[in-house]
Amino acid sequence: MAPNKRVVAAYRAMGSLGIDESKVKSALKKLLKVFDKNWELIEAENYRVLADAIFEEDDNTVPKLKKKIQSDDVHSTCHSLPSFSNNQEDETESEEAQMHNERAQPLKRLRLRDQESQPLHPLTNSATSPPSKRPKLEDNALHQGSFGKKPQNKPESSDGNPRIEAPSLRLPDDIVDKGKQPASTQVLQRGRKLTSGRSSPSTPSKEPTVESGKFLLPNNMMPRTQALIIPKDEPIDEVPDYEMPIAVIPPEPSSVRDSSLKNGVAGKHVSHVTVTSSECRDGVRDEDASPTSNEEATCNVEIASSTLGEVKLSLSCSSALWGSKFHMPRRDEIIEMMEEKCLFSYKIADPNFSVMKLLRDLCDCMLEFGNNSNNDPEESSILRSNVDVSKESQEPGTLDVVRNKDLDMLSDVSNGPINVSPSAAVASPQSFLLLADLNGVNDAVLDSKMDQTTNDFSQCNVRKELECPISPNSHSLVIVPQDQLTADDIRSFYDISDLTKGEENVEIPWVNEYTNDFPPSFNYIPQNLVFQDAYVNISLSRVGSEDCCSTCAGNCVLSIPCACANKTGGEFAYGSRGLLKEQFLNSCIAISRNPQKHFFYCKNCPLDRIKNDGGLEPCKGHLKRKFIKECWSKCGCGKHCGNRVIQRGMTCKLQVFFTSEGKGWGLRTLEDLPKGAFVCEFVGEILSIKELYERNMKCTGEGKHTYPVLLDANWDSGHVNNKEALCLDAASFGNIARFINHRCFDANLVEIPVEVEDPGHYYYHFAFFTSRKISAHEELTWDYGIDFDDHDHPLKLFQCSCGSKFCRHMKRSNRSNISASISE
Numbered sequence: 109m110a111p112n113k114r115v116v117a118a119y120r121a122m123g124s125l126g127i128d129e130s131k132v133k134s135a136l137k138k139l140l141k142v143f144d145k146n147w148e149l150i151e152a153e154n155y156r157v158l159a160d161a162i163f164e165e166d167d168n169t170v171p172k173l174k175k176k177i178q179s180d181d182v183h184s185t186c187h188s189l190p191s192f193s194n195n196q197e198d199e200t201e202s203e204e205a206q207m208h209n210e211r212a213q214p215l216k217r218l219r220l221r222d223q224e225s226q227p228l229h230p231l232t233n234s235a236t237s238p239p240s241k242r243p244k245l246e247d248n249a250l251h252q253g254s255f256g257k258k259p260q261n262k263p264e265s266s267d268g269n270p271r272i273e274a275p276s277l278r279l280p281d282d283i284v285d286k287g288k289q290p291a292s293t294q295v296l297q298r299g300r301k302l303t304s305g306r307s308s309p310s311t312p313s314k315e316p317t318v319e320s321g322k323f324l325l326p327n328n329m330m331p332r333t334q335a336l337i338i339p340k341d342e343p344i345d346e347v348p349d350y351e352m353p354i355a356v357i358p359p360e361p362s363s364v365r366d367s368s369l370k371n372g373v374a375g376k377h378v379s380h381v382t383v384t385s386s387e388c389r390d391g392v393r394d395e396d397a398s399p400t401s402n403e404e405a406t407c408n409v410e411i412a413s414s415t416l417g418e419v420k421l422s423l424s425c426s427s428a429l430w431g432s433k434f435h436m437p438r439r440d441e442i443i444e445m446m447e448e449k450c451l452f453s454y455k456i457a458d459p460n461f462s463v464m465k466l467l468r469d470l471c472d473c474m475l476e477f478g479n480n481s482n483n484d485p486e487e488s489s490i491l492r493s494n495v496d497v498s499k500e501s502q503e504p505g506t507l508d509v510v511r512n513k514d515l516d517m518l519s520d521v522s523n524g525p526i527n528v529s530p531s532a533a534v535a536s537p538q539s540f541l542l543l544a545d546l547n548g549v550n551d552a553v554l555d556s557k558m559d560q561t562t563n564d565f566s567q568c569n570v571r572k573e574l575e576c577p578i579s580p581n582s583h584s585l586v587i588v589p590q591d592q593l594t595a596d597d598i599r600s601f602y603d604i605s606d607l608t609k610g611e612e613n614v615e616i617p618w619v620n621e622y623t624n625d626f627p628p629s630f631n632y633i634p635q636n637l638v639f640q641d642a643y644v645n646i647s648l649s650r651v652g653s654e655d656c657c658s659t660c661a662g663n664c665v666l667s668i669p670c671a672c673a674n675k676t677g678g679e680f681a682y683g684s685r686g687l688l689k690e691q692f693l694n695s696c697i698a699i700s701r702n703p704q705k706h707f708f709y710c711k712n713c714p715l716d717r718i719k720n721d722g723g724l725e726p727c728k729g730h731l732k733r734k735f736i737k738e739c740w741s742k743c744g745c746g747k748h749c750g751n752r753v754i755q756r757g758m759t760c761k762l763q764v765f766f767t768s769e770g771k772g773w774g775l776r777t778l779e780d781l782p783k784g785a786f787v788c789e790f791v792g793e794i795l796s797i798k799e800l801y802e803r804n805m806k807c808t809g810e811g812k813h814t815y816p817v818l819l820d821a822n823w824d825s826g827h828v829n830n831k832e833a834l835c836l837d838a839a840s841f842g843n844i845a846r847f848i849n850h851r852c853f854d855a856n857l858v859e860i861p862v863e864v865e866d867p868g869h870y871y872y873h874f875a876f877f878t879s880r881k882i883s884a885h886e887e888l889t890w891d892y893g894i895d896f897d898d899h900d901h902p903l904k905l906f907q908c909s910c911g912s913k914f915c916r917h918m919k920r921s922n923r924s925n926i927s928a929s930i931s932e
């Protein structure tokens with residue numbers, strides 16, 4: 109009887125996974141019965157079900173199975189093949205017989221020859237197939253000991269199971285792009301410890317475990333083929349016992365090069381040394397220290413250092429030991445407690461001592477030591493090694509130390525990174541720019557917080573990396589030849605902790621949790637600046653006595669309303685706490701939300717005039733807005749007067765971030781904001797409408813633009829000449845408001861014109877106030893007032909993804925869909 113091709117193929121597939129032939133038959137037989145001989149099901153996903161069944165049998169009925177296989181082996185030699193029969197049993201028997209036959213043939217193992225080109229293991233899970241708990245092994249090198257030596261004996265696990273010999277599989281270069289990535293074997297080691305039921309404590313494993321005091325193999329000593337792959341959506345708490353070098357394997361350089369930074373910049377990787385908490389006390393490696401497994405599971409200190417001069421310290425705690433009330437402590441709390449510990453436990457009484465300084469010194473030592481040793485000449489060309497101590501973003505609670513010698517930033521923002529400038533200035537060739545990940549540990553911890561069902565922080569960490577191998581939050585440090593960076597990139601890098609470049613009262617950091625893009629480059633200006641032709645007539649002589657309160661003193665808001673309150677109906681727009689009064693604010697919101705009711709139409713619209721089309725089109729209308737009038741230089745009050753809010757500048761803690769909804773960058777608050785609070789002004793170049801028109805003509809379509817703001821609130825006052833018809837353009841020069849995205853109708857900011865210097869309202873400030881309470885981390889939005897139906901709009905309109913249920917663009921799409929379906 110000719111061998112059943114399907115049986116042969118099944119054997120081959122299992123053989124290629126290193127599964128012993130003796131195990132295949134029994135499982136295959138069972139499956140044929142269970143699946144009623146439906147080979148498709150068995151063959152699906154490269155015999156995944158079969159492999160799983162074999163593993164199951166291995167786990168549950170090893171002795172029994174062993175016996176059975178042995179007896180089958182004996183039996184098979186004298187088994188006579190049954191004749192063809194329609195009887196199902198017989199058919200099964202027949203196939204069984206073929207199995208025996210097939211097994212008897214010299215089955216040449218393919219060793220995944222044809223799978224080498226496939227990045228995925230044949231057992232890789234998919235949503236449709238039965239889940240396998242077993243992580244997949246990809247590499248026979250896993251059996252090799254440290255430094256790539258193959259162990260002499262085939263090791264047995266403590267439960268007596270024969271080890272599964274993993275076939276040789278070289279990882280394709282693009283493996284990381286397929287959702288997999290080399291993972292820390294340390295994690296696996298921990299994972300195994302957590303599956304306590306699998307190995308008997310009385311039969312200690314012979315394999316090398318991650319003992320305390322053992323340094324791990326630096327990644328650059330790991331042959332590439334020794335990587336262990338964990339499918340991203342598989343739990344990693346049940347790991348077969350494999351003898352393997354324990355090392356943290358960072359992503360392959362190719363993965364970084366392929367997809368991380370713009371400009372196709374080549375990446376370099378750090379070598380990691382991972383030690384458990386008890387080992388790294390005082391930075392001394394203690395070979396003999398043997399913390400309990402509990403300790404190992406509890407805390408972990410990772411020191412990542414590259415041969416290129418970066419040092420990164422990560423402290424992590426296992427979530428397995430978190431109580432139900434666990435909360436991530438604040439950075440300050442940890443530091444404070446640590447300093448107390450240093451004082452009382454270690455008797456460090458020096459008033460100059462601080463934990464931050466200690467961490468900084470650690471980096472200094474690394475740098476000093478590194479620079480004194482005979483290192484690769486490439487190392488000496490390192491320009492930067494950033495020290496970014498204790499970054500606190502949305503999820504405070506970790507310390508992240510990365511050193512950069514050349515960044516001379518000294519700042520302390522409660523919601524941003526604390527950058528500690530190094531004590532020693534380093535003169536080095538300016539040939540490289542090191543981009544250090546400033547987020548890594550925080551985000552890993554964030555991830556572990558979110559996933560408390562997994563018992564180990566590192567698991568989450570690894571999973572995070574697997575999900576997004578090129579995540580900006582990965583541990584990678586990337587050396588970028590400076591000549592490959594654009595000036596914009598370099599500028600953005602410098603501005604990482606403060607996009608305002610120190611121009612505002614507050615620092616405004618940026619973060620990109622999704623891509624490797626930098627924020628767009630622009631010149632930060634805290635106040636509007638005239639570009640060229642715009643006529644901004646700011647002169648004291650224009651401010652009449654009715655426009656100022658020269659006799660006031662102190663804080664006008666606390667006294668009886670002065671002349672400056674006249675323009676807001678005899679009452680100040682601001683209350684005593686600096687917030688807009690409810691009534692005033694509500695009427696401004698109403699105007700923004702129902703603009704049609706408040707439109708005026710100019711007889712001779714500047715917008716139409718500049719088009720040089722002879723004013724063929726009538727004015728499309730401008731919004732008549734309510735003004736806030738602030739006290740100014742001619743007033744008698746002081747700078748701290750309650751009626752000078754926007755002129756004192758921004759005070760909110762804000763952050764520029766990359767949005768997840770395809771809106772590009774956005775602005776969010778890092779603190780709760782009350783209703784009626786001033787957030788920021790829209791600042792840009794002051795252009796005449798004519799200049800704007802000319803700019804728009806030059807920069808057609810996809811050009812660099814933000815939506816300019818028309819200062820058209822007084823265009824109903826009579827004839828407004830071209831140079832007095834103004835607008836603000838923040839595309840090249842602007843402030844943080846250029847990042848505020850649009851939201852239809854129910855935006856959380858409302859824009860209000862503010863008169864400060866110009867009582868004529870040709871020029872005024874365009875300020876954003878909160879239209880409601882806003883919670884920390886909410887994106888700030890305002891309604892650009894865009895008419896998505898306006899096909900004449902000078903700028904290319906975007907596809908709105910504001911998410912508002914009142915979205916005008918969505919309505920428009922719906923409308924077109926509806927009309928399309930009607931016309932069909």
Ligand SMILES: C[S@@+](CC[C@H](N)C(=O)[O-])C[C@H]1O[C@@H](n2cnc3c(N)ncnc32)[C@H](O)[C@@H]1O
Pocket residue numbers: 628770771772773774813814815845846847848849850851906907908909910911
């Ligand atoms: C003033 S900028 C805002 C900042 C901008 N997101 C960025 O990345 O620089 C306006 C641009 O942001 C994008 N944008 C703003 N609001 C949006 C929305 N609701 N949906 C989609 N894109 C939006 C559009 O590309 C628009 O041209």
